[in-house]
Amino acid sequence: MIIDLRSDTVTKPTKEMLEAMFGAEVGDDIFDEDPTVIKLQQKVAKILNKEAAIYTPSGTMANQMAIKLHTQPGDEVICDITSHIYNFEGGGISFNSGASVKLIYGDNGRVKANQVLESINPHNIHAANSSLVSLENTSNKGGGSCYDIADIKEIAAVCKNNNLKFHLDGARLFNAVVKKGYSASEIGNLFDSVSICLSKGLGAPIGSVLAGTSEFITRAKRYRKLFGGAMRQAGYLAAAGIYALDNHIPRLKEDHENAQALVNMLQKQSYVEEILPTETNIVIFRLSKSIKDEDFMNQLNQMNVKVIGFGPQVIRMVTHLDFKTEMLEEVEKALAKIN
Numbered sequence: 001m002i003i004d005l006r007s008d009t010v011t012k013p014t015k016e017m018l019e020a021m022f023g024a025e026v027g028d029d030i031f032d033e034d035p036t037v038i039k040l041q042q043k044v045a046k047i048l049n050k051e052a053a054i055y056t057p058s059g060t061m062a063n064q065m066a067i068k069l070h071t072q073p074g075d076e077v078i079c080d081i082t083s084h085i086y087n088f089e090g091g092g093i094s095f096n097s098g099a100s101v102k103l104i105y106g107d108n109g110r111v112k113a114n115q116v117l118e119s120i121n122p123h124n125i126h127a128a129n130s131s132l133v134s135l136e137n138t139s140n141k142g143g144g145s146c147y148d149i150a151d152i153k154e155i156a157a158v159c160k161n162n163n164l165k166f167h168l169d170g171a172r173l174f175n176a177v178v179k180k181g182y183s184a185s186e187i188g189n190l191f192d193s194v195s196i197c198l199s200k201g202l203g204a205p206i207g208s209v210l211a212g213t214s215e216f217i218t219r220a221k222r223y224r225k226l227f228g229g230a231m232r233q234a235g236y237l238a239a240a241g242i243y244a245l246d247n248h249i250p251r252l253k254e255d256h257e258n259a260q261a262l263v264n265m266l267q268k269q270s271y272v273e274e275i276l277p278t279e280t281n282i283v284i285f286r287l288s289k290s291i292k293d294e295d296f297m298n299q300l301n302q303m304n305v306k307v308i309g310f311g312p313q314v315i316r317m318v319t320h321l322d323f324k325t326e327m328l329e330e331v332e333k334a335l336a337k338i339n
């Protein structure tokens with residue numbers, strides 16, 4: 001048995017999800033004729049209380065389309081230094097949108113309204129035009145940290161007062177929803193656009209969705225085509241997303257409990273120097289000098305436990321649909337054998 005804690009993207013569709021996929025009614029989505037894609041888009045729009053939504057092959061594409069739509073070349077995007085849009089999207093902010101970034105040193109991926117306010121450039125010919133603020137909830141590199149809704153509201157007010165667009169990278173929004181008890185629509189109401197991933201904790205094999213106003217989504221469609229992400233009988237994939245939204249949200253709580261159990265194990269290991277506060281399904285920790293990160297990962301790998309490096313001496317573990325509670329014991333044994 002391989003225990004794969006590298007990411008919540010490693011899940012395979014369940015039998016029930018596959019059945020939903022096989023049974024999907026499909027058509028050519030570039031002709032707007034795929035009923036299942038349309039159903040998924042309407043469903044996500046409703047969940048986020050947005051007018052419309054668009055299905056994309058990846059979360060990266062959903063975010064990059066939003067950035068492209070909210071900015072002009074030469075503009076500046078304000079985001080936390082750990083942001084996925086900055087660190088893990090291939091430099092797409094500059095490549096796709098010709099925009100620069102102003103990075104905020106937040107609290108494990110979360111920024112505050114005053115930090116956003118201080119990051120807005122003055123209106124003069126010397127400075128780049130600040131046009132977009134992007135948040136991430138939960139924050140990946142921040143160890144799955146969640147925003148308090150009050151903090152998002154304050155940032156939304158700063159955006160409004162300063163004419164800035166406001167985007168949410170909600171790749172793991174439902175983890176935050178389950179943890180914090182707010183609704184996805186309450187969060188959606190605060191942003192101009194929201195992206196969500198179906199292929200993370202929700203367990204779909206592929207797919208993300210970007211939501212916003214009807215006008216925004218009409219324009220987004222052009223960039224999805226331009227970026228190479230317009231698909232044909234994508235309803236087979238969208239069906240997995242619909243199934244995931246209908247069935248896999250409440251169970252995210254189990255992933256959070258399993259992550260907490262991993263934290264408890266790690267706290268007992270002498271080679272673990274520091275663990276980021278763990279609120280959801282991501283556990284990030286730093287190894288002491290007593291073991292090299294490569295050695296740690298190799299040893300675990302030999303014991304069939306896969307984890308991922310997340311910076312020098314930093315390791316990430318992510319719990320998910322295919323990580324069963326029974327596996328905790330195996331991980332505990334493996335961690336105890338590390339030397």
Ligand SMILES: *Cc1c(COP(=O)(O)O)cnc(C)c1O
Nearest residue numbers: 058059060061084136140169171
């Ligand atoms: C995974 C992820 C994305 C999108 O990733 P894709 O692999 O392109 O689907 C976006 N933002 C965050 C925070 C993520 O963790």
